[in-house]
Amino acid sequence: MHDYQQKFIEFAIRRNVLRFGDFTLKSGRTSPYFFNAGLFNTGEDLLHLSKAYAAALERSGLNYDILFGPAYKGIPLATVTAMALAEGGNSKPFAFNRKEKKDHGEGGNIVGAPLQGKVLIVDDVITAGTAIRESIDLIRAAGAEPAGVLIALDRQERGNGELSAIQEVESEFDIPVVSIIRLEQVLSYLEANTGFSEHAVKVASYRERYGV
Template sequence: MTSPVEFNTQAFIELALSRGVLKFGEFTLKSGRVSPYFFNAGLLNDGEALSLLAQGYANKLTQCNSVDVIFGPAYKGIPFVAATAVALSQYHGVSVPWGFNRKEAKDHGEGGVLVGASVEAKKVWIIDDVITAGTAIREVVSILKNAGASIAGVLVALDRQERGQGQLSAIQEVQKELEIPVHALITMQDLMQYLEQKGDQQALKNMQAYRVKYGV
């Protein structure tokens, strides 16, 4: 077993910037909001980047209760959950079953929408990149519950800490509605602290203004 590496927020942010995963600027989101930053975890598409993300997920999961199975929603969540299972085994000596879903049910072979470890009567942690509106997470939770799973919680890479449909953030809405914990590796506040440390006053000013307008 390899010794675990403690997840470092600044190192992850710098890696995300170097890969174009995280960008500061002006970006129009699906919601119509103009955001001063954009985060696309799908660009963590090399071994070093995916390994660092997976170590972060694995470290966080070792602090959580009831980790029977970890689950990655299609499609982005699939490599994340697979890499996290490897990191749990390699760095923590814990072998955790993992699975994922298909976007469309398979009508031959084993069939169905679920692939990998059985989730029936298991406490499942869902691993994904972000929760924007919460729609995708609600769909996955429904699929898992229909398969007999108990949802232990959700783990994401980034918490944008901004309002969803009401006064709560999308993550807070999911926590309240589904009555499950949602944890994140980094938050918008972490990004602002990073900009402050680096002395990027303009980007920080833009983030602060966005937080005032849409933050929770």
């Protein structure tokens, strides 16, 4: 695990973004841990988070034209990532969607720059891959193509079959998925640090059941 990854895990635990307990996921699975990016909820958190996203993206060397944040939590993530990239001299257009279509004013369900060219999806986590597939449908419907996905945490879970949801997305759409941290690193952190052993056991057994 790189130092920046350990620091990111500690940042997420400190801000209660990475929590332990019983959580029902969008996929219906019951998970002993949850990553709630909505709790990065101060200006300082966002500043720190935006730098971690932008650094992961720059490290990946991924080629893209525009950032796209899926509603809802992807919206501030794409926004602050675009700002951090611009601060490093790499200004890109960005857009996001509304969950409900707006039928007055400017109408439609895409806000921001037109979805054109290679679109990078920015979100918090991938579990079963539903949110990413929905985003790819929106991107293709606009006549653009997905370039890749940038997330904070790869939960390393099976999707519909034996592959991880991320592997399915990568092979089905031929795009890379870049994450700041993966579950295996969270688990190593829990196992190596006192006070987390009970959580480590539960997370390990969840990973046995749903992990890849």
